Amino acid sequence: METPRRRKLVALAERYPALTAEEQARIDARLRHWATLTPTQRAEARQRFRRLQSLSPEERRKLADKWREYDALSEESKDQLRSRAPSP
Numbered sequence: 245m246e247t248p249r250r251r252k253l254v255a256l257a258e259r260y261p262a263l264t265a266e267e268q269a270r271i272d273a274r275l276r277h278w279a280t281l282t283p284t285q286r287a288e289a290r291q292r293f294r295r296l297q298s299l300s301p302e303e304r305r306k307l308a309d310k311w312r313e314y315d316a317l318s319e320e321s322k323d324q325l326r327s328r329a330p331s332p
Contacts, residue, residue: 260268281289299307314322 256271260271263271278286296304296307314325317325
């Protein structure tokens with residue numbers, strides 16, 4: 245494991261006992277999900293994260309607004325959008 249990632253994980257482990265049960269459950273779920281990803285999927289997730297971090301605050305706000313709009317759609321509407329989306 246790379247040093248910065250290792251340091252971050254060790255710091256999280258040290259803080260973990262002081263977290264609320266809700267925060268611990270959220271971290272547990274995220275770590276379990278991350279463990280199911282392939283190395284390629286993890287690399288893609290890291291790349292998306294870096295790309296999002298490089299956006300200006302205004303661009304991030306616009307993106308968050310779009311996500312909230314999408315999240316508010318019915319499942320049927322989401323399925324229609326997914327079927328029209330280009331394949332990755």
